[in-house]
Amino acid sequence: VSRSSHRGRGTRLACRLLALGLPLASAASGAPPGTGDPAPWLDEYRPPAARILEAARGDSTAWERIAHLTDTFGHRLSGSPALEAALRWAAAEMQKDGLRNVRLEKVMVPRWVRGRESLRLVEPFPGEMAMLGLGNSVGTPPEGVQAEVVVVRSFEELEARGDGLRGRIVLYNVPFTTYGDTVRYRGAGAARAARHGAVAALVRSVGPPGLRTPHTGALRYEEGVPPIPAAAIPTEDADRLQRLSDRGARVVVHLQMEARLQGEAESANLVAELPGREKPHEIVLLGGHLDSWDVGTGAVDDAGGSVVTWEAVRTIHALGLRPRRTLRVVLWTNEENGLRGALAYRDQHAGELKDHVLALESDSGVFKPLGFGFTGSAAARDTVRAIAGLLAPLGAQEVGPSGAGADTGPLVQAAQVPALSLTVDGSRYFLLHHTPADTVDKLVPAEVSACVGAVAVMAYVIADMPDRLPR
Amino acid sequence: VSRSSHRGRGTRLACRLLALGLPLASAASGAPPGTGDPAPWLDEYRPPAARILEAARGDSTAWERIAHLTDTFGHRLSGSPALEAALRWAAAEMQKDGLRNVRLEKVMVPRWVRGRESLRLVEPFPGEMAMLGLGNSVGTPPEGVQAEVVVVRSFEELEARGDGLRGRIVLYNVPFTTYGDTVRYRGAGAARAARHGAVAALVRSVGPPGLRTPHTGALRYEEGVPPIPAAAIPTEDADRLQRLSDRGARVVVHLQMEARLQGEAESANLVAELPGREKPHEIVLLGGHLDSWDVGTGAVDDAGGSVVTWEAVRTIHALGLRPRRTLRVVLWTNEENGLRGALAYRDQHAGELKDHVLALESDSGVFKPLGFGFTGSAAARDTVRAIAGLLAPLGAQEVGPSGAGADTGPLVQAAQVPALSLTVDGSRYFLLHHTPADTVDKLVPAEVSACVGAVAVMAYVIADMPDRLPR
Numbered sequence: 025v026s027r028s029s030h031r032g033r034g035t036r037l038a039c040r041l042l043a044l045g046l047p048l049a050s051a052a053s054g055a056p057p058g059t060g061d062p063a064p065w066l067d068e069y070r071p072p073a074a075r076i077l078e079a080a081r082g083d084s085t086a087w088e089r090i091a092h093l094t095d096t097f098g099h100r101l102s103g104s105p106a107l108e109a110a111l112r113w114a115a116a117e118m119q120k121d122g123l124r125n126v127r128l129e130k131v132m133v134p135r136w137v138r139g140r141e142s143l144r145l146v147e148p149f150p151g152e153m154a155m156l157g158l159g160n161s162v163g164t165p166p167e168g169v170q171a172e173v174v175v176v177r178s179f180e181e182l183e184a185r186g187d188g189l190r191g192r193i194v195l196y197n198v199p200f201t202t203y204g205d206t207v208r209y210r211g212a213g214a215a216r217a218a219r220h221g222a223v224a225a226l227v228r229s230v231g232p233p234g235l236r237t238p239h240t241g242a243l244r245y246e247e248g249v250p251p252i253p254a255a256a257i258p259t260e261d262a263d264r265l266q267r268l269s270d271r272g273a274r275v276v277v278h279l280q281m282e283a284r285l286q287g288e289a290e291s292a293n294l295v296a297e298l299p300g301r302e303k304p305h306e307i308v309l310l311g312g313h314l315d316s317w318d319v320g321t322g323a324v325d326d327a328g329g330s331v332v333t334w335e336a337v338r339t340i341h342a343l344g345l346r347p348r349r350t351l352r353v354v355l356w357t358n359e360e361n362g363l364r365g366a367l368a369y370r371d372q373h374a375g376e377l378k379d380h381v382l383a384l385e386s387d388s389g390v391f392k393p394l395g396f397g398f399t400g401s402a403a404a405r406d407t408v409r410a411i412a413g414l415l416a417p418l419g420a421q422e423v424g425p426s427g428a429g430a431d432t433g434p435l436v437q438a439a440q441v442p443a444l445s446l447t448v449d450g451s452r453y454f455l456l457h458h459t460p461a462d463t464v465d466k467l468v469p470a471e472v473s474a475c476v477g478a479v480a481v482m483a484y485v486i487a488d489m490p491d492r493l494p495r
Numbered sequence: 496v497s498r499s500s501h502r503g504r505g506t507r508l509a510c511r512l513l514a515l516g517l518p519l520a521s522a523a524s525g526a527p528p529g530t531g532d533p534a535p536w537l538d539e540y541r542p543p544a545a546r547i548l549e550a551a552r553g554d555s556t557a558w559e560r561i562a563h564l565t566d567t568f569g570h571r572l573s574g575s576p577a578l579e580a581a582l583r584w585a586a587a588e589m590q591k592d593g594l595r596n597v598r599l600e601k602v603m604v605p606r607w608v609r610g611r612e613s614l615r616l617v618e619p620f621p622g623e624m625a626m627l628g629l630g631n632s633v634g635t636p637p638e639g640v641q642a643e644v645v646v647v648r649s650f651e652e653l654e655a656r657g658d659g660l661r662g663r664i665v666l667y668n669v670p671f672t673t674y675g676d677t678v679r680y681r682g683a684g685a686a687r688a689a690r691h692g693a694v695a696a697l698v699r700s701v702g703p704p705g706l707r708t709p710h711t712g713a714l715r716y717e718e719g720v721p722p723i724p725a726a727a728i729p730t731e732d733a734d735r736l737q738r739l740s741d742r743g744a745r746v747v748v749h750l751q752m753e754a755r756l757q758g759e760a761e762s763a764n765l766v767a768e769l770p771g772r773e774k775p776h777e778i779v780l781l782g783g784h785l786d787s788w789d790v791g792t793g794a795v796d797d798a799g800g801s802v803v804t805w806e807a808v809r810t811i812h813a814l815g816l817r818p819r820r821t822l823r824v825v826l827w828t829n830e831e832n833g834l835r836g837a838l839a840y841r842d843q844h845a846g847e848l849k850d851h852v853l854a855l856e857s858d859s860g861v862f863k864p865l866g867f868g869f870t871g872s873a874a875a876r877d878t879v880r881a882i883a884g885l886l887a888p889l890g891a892q893e894v895g896p897s898g899a900g901a902d903t904g905p906l907v908q909a910a911q912v913p914a915l916s917l918t919v920d921g922s923r924y925f926l927l928h929h930t931p932a933d934t935v936d937k938l939v940p941a942e943v944s945a946c947v948g949a950v951a952v953m954a955y956v957i958a959d960m961p962d963r964l965p966r
Contacts, residue, residue: 098622
């Protein structure tokens with residue numbers, strides 16, 4: 025909900041201002057709202073901000089690096105050799121870029137393996153269906169699980185079926201509205217069906233209708249409830265089973281999944297810095313996650329965010345700019361199925377979290393930038409709004425209500441670190457999210473470069489401005 | 496080319512007429528162009544045409560039957576039990592509709608079986624890729640075929656590589672322009688690569704970029720050239736291999752396919768009639784093909800055309816209309832990988848082809864109808880144009896240059912049977928063509944009903960008008 029309603033508000037605000045004859049620039053000039061005062065300290069940042077935006081606009085390195093990374097290594101599921109090779113490649117590139125203190129900080133991650141998997145319609149007539157197992161799911165017995173399908177459209181309908189679910193396979197056929205409203209069927213659907221004795225769960229993919237496109241993602245089991253195998257099916261297959269069921273047909277499917285957890289594997293968060301010239305112990309952190317699901321090549325989620333935050337720091341460095349505080353890029357591991365990277369960073373850096381001035385995450389795609397979400401104090405928000413005014417040339421001056429992301433959330437919770445998340449045009453995001461179609465061609469080089477510019481300006485000013493961003 | 500340029504011409508023509516202040520209706524009223532004369536014989540068909548269009552508009556049976564057929568039986572590849580079950584189901588439904596002389600006319604068809612298949616990137620880094628074997632392809636040896644990939648963008652580039660192709664896997668990375676221009680790489684690419692000693696062929700899917708969507712379809716081997724396995728890959732995978740190759744990486748893939756021809760199987764064309772009240776031996780044939788590729792559920796290609804032509808006859812019958820000539824529905828088998836149905840129909844009905852007044856095929860999707868393509872004499876074209884004027888309420892009065900389809904072509908060639916093909920808005924067709932995404936949800940009930948109306952009016956008038964459509 026937040027993403028779309030937030031963007032809607034921004035647009036409406038702009039329309040109202042234009043209707044009133046007010047120049048839009050006044051809303052985006054850097055004046056803290058409600059005061060009418062300008063932010064004179066900001067004036068010295070207009071020239072470097074303009075240089076940064078110009079450099080980013082003329083540079084397609086970010087898109088090319090996302091392409092190189094995802095073309096070469098493919099997907100980067102936690103525990104895979106590809107993720108570790110990608111981490112080593114990125115570390116070596118960062119060294120070549122002249123970044124400092126480049127290091128891999130060890131993190132143990134779960135190694136979940138998909139294996140072979142299939143879904144077969146048995147009745148009313150045999151045939152293969154499209155499917156994609158959910159992350160963290162257990163497998164079926166080797167011979168598979170075969171049972172009649174019960175289609176429900178909500179948890180309420182599930183509960184109403186009660187004992188009628190015993191020995192059945194539940195299909196949650198819930199059309200996508202917002203991610204928040206529908207992802208709970210992917211996350212909790214298997215456990216809730218298992219409470220009633222269901223033997224497996226199918227979930228309509230959490231995303232808009234695509235081209236027979238299944239969306240994976242993590243599920244969570246419950247203590248004391250048997251874990252049952254669960255898979256996503258495309259909207260087309262969900263609606264087919266719904267129609268068959270509505271016509272009164274007995275619908276039987278056969279699910280076979282080799283999915284299993286194979287212990288843990290060693291992985292790492294990749295950290296690199298541009299040390300601050302005056303206050304190197306004060307840290308402006310920015311990053312994305314380098315791991316991905318094991319479908320597609322994880323270009324949108326989240327090679328894009330990883331490379332854009334890294335490229336933001338490289339661009340600042342390449343322009344000879346060196347802010348007062350340290351810019352630290354963190355490419356987290358295991359965001360998708362464990363969050364071990366974020367938790368390890370929080371723990372391994374517990375002693376310096378008080379000096380984390382800001383944590384900026386990019387994990388909503390690197391499409392046309394619209395601005396940032398922010399979590400922090402009102403005073404800090406005013407400062408962020410002022411800086412965001414420098415992004416008016418990109419149309420990226422929005423500052424929305426929520427800035428804590430999956431990987432920065434633990435820092436906010438543990439130490440009230442102010443958090444920014446890059447906000448972009450999200451219209452394509454959930455069509456691609458956790459699907460085989462998450463590949464670099466879905467990203468537009470000019471949009472990626474604009475994201476680099478937006479992130480670089482925001483991070484540079486916060487790292488360099490005379491006063492530390494207030495908590 | 497013909498489909499899009501033809502539609503473009505129609506739109507431009509309409510715009511020109513409007514710009515000149517001429518009423519559009521004059522172009523669509525039924526007056527043979529160039530004469531300025533009305534077609535007075537047509538007037539008696541305005542009331543039944545209006546009744547047919549109204550009945551079709553208010554009836555969603557066609558969409559529901561496409562859904563029932565494709566939901567229940569899934570894909571209907573030649574030689575599959577699903578195709579034969581679908582044929583029996585449709586025959587029984589036609590009996591219930593009150594159609595006459597419902598019969599299955601035996602046809603032997605090839606049984607091509609896909610089996611398991613996979614494509615794996617070996618170098619520069621191991622990982623799975625998306626693929627879909629081409630129809631009629633041979634398989635690989637059980638251990639697969641592994642070789643370096645040579646990417647070419649045209650047959651010219653292929654020939655220029657010459658001996659450099661020996662022992663290699665060729666990728667044809669040719670962006671989709673029109674079907675006619677790019678399908679030749681799917682059809683002939685394997686054979687032409689094999690001439691130079693290539694061990695397998697990959698073809699960029701013949702269609703616009705989708706969501707990692709591969710497109711299958713038939714290939715043809717050449718006499719005297721060894722058959723090599725061939726598969727389509729999505730545009731994303733083709734561009735990935737292109738970029739890797741352009742960067743100078745050695746690209747090695749491993750292809751494994753169990754595809755094989757397993758002899759022949761018994762199938763059938765399904766025939767049903769509404770016998771003519773005065774000239775039952777004169778036949779207006781209309782139909783589509785009931786077989787499909789073994790991906791998706793073949794709703795667009797061509798359950799839609801099969802059901803629309805069948806429903807056109809059912810609608811005429813249900814209104815109590817009984818034309819002078821016989822309306823004959825033919826649902827052909829094996830259009831996709833052999834054309835055995837069309838050839839068998841031609842041969843089994845050789846004696847009555849002279850009395851085939853018309854053959855109308857629907858095999859370009861049943862989206863918003865725009866009119867028909869026509870192949871036949873100039874005099875017949877004038878008549879068809881006049882009748883198409885009755886479809887102005889649907890906006891389906893276009894009559895384009897070419898009406899012979901895959902299944903009606905043999906009748907045109909053998910006996911100069913005039914041929915019509917339903918023309919529709921083709922903007923979605925090649926996104927879905929021969930893909931797993933060819934499912935009934937891509938069809939819009941109101942558009943399908945409009946197709947029924949257009950086909951029914953055209954077929955009814957040609958079957959009933961006093962003079963036989965001239966050859």
